Amino acid sequence: MDAQVGFSLPESVGLHVEEGVDVAARTDCDFFELVLDGSGHPNRLPEDLANRLADAGLDLVTHLPFAVDVAAPFESQHEGLLDTHRNCLDAAADLGASKAVLHPSSAAWRFAWSTEEVEDAVVDSVGTLHAYAADRGVELTVENLITSRFTAENFERLLDRVDADMTFDTGHARAVGFESAEVAAFVAANRDRISHVHLNDTLGESDDHLPVGAGIVDFPAVFDALGDDWTGTLCVEAVVGDVGYVEESVARVREMFEGN
Structure with missing residues (x-):
């Protein structure tokens, strides 16, 4: 498998962008995944970030803001959400990012708006943002979530309607009830649409990000399902305060997939 390996350090673990790049540089990573929020907010990014990444020999993947939906039933709110993501995609392009991860979510009130209406709005927004990103040389990938309309249980409905490829999150799949065999089967069935993988472990049906x-995620089975000729990006997404666990995770991932 000729995949690239990197990691993401969300703001919640207490490391800022510059520290995350430094950790990635000493951890034999190919890329760093930057969350465009907190210290990674486009207005807060270090002016020398592109140079830091280049000096470290790191490519860049970005994650659009977790808390910003892609669709809303009120036009002004909806356009504001899209503009926020467009601004972040501009920042990603300026930094030379290869990919941007998007949560296909909407907080539309479920008692007032049907599942079909919300899904249609999310699909339309994903298409709009995918085209906007492509025009700027950034690949938009959409992630399976836990509480949105598009979880691993029904994510193929989204893939059937959009051109954007997928970020597959291992922990999110387990959190919605997928057993190891179901995770591997999903990956095998959709390997041609999976461009990016978030690797995090869990102890059960919960979003532990270990x-x-x-935990209990069968990572070798995931790599087997991707296959020897898969060439995407593998991102450790462990939400832990001690970066030693992240470094060990990167080493484990390399050992597992390079042994395939």
Whole structure:
């Protein structure tokens, strides 16, 4: 498998952007995944970030803001959400990012708006943002979530309607009830649409974001399902305060997939 390996350090673990780049540089990573929020907010990014990444030999993947939906039933709100993502995609392009991860979410009130109406709005927004990103040389990928309309259970409905490829999140799949065999089957069935993988472990049907190997996710089965010729990006997404666990996770991932 000729995949690239990197990691994402969300703001919640207490490391800012510059520190995350430094950790990635000393951890044999190919890329760093930057969350465009907190210290990674486009208005707060270090002016020398592109140079820091280049000096470290790191490519860049970005994650659009977690808390910003892609669709809303009120036009002014809806356009504001899209503008926020467009601004972040501009920042990603300026930094030379190869990919941007998007949560296909909407907080539309479920008692007032049907599932079909919300899904249609999300699909339309994903298409709009995918085209906008492509025009700027950035690949938009959409992620399976836990509480949105598009979880691993029904994500193929989204893939059937959009051109954007997928970020597959291992922990999110387990959190909605997928067993190991179901995770591997989903990956095998959709490997041609999976461009980016968030690797995080869990102890059960919960979004634990543990280091690789600390829970029950069968990572070798995921790599087997991707296949020897898969060439995407593998991102450790462990939400832990001690970056040593992240470094160990990166090493474990390399050992597992390079052994395939």
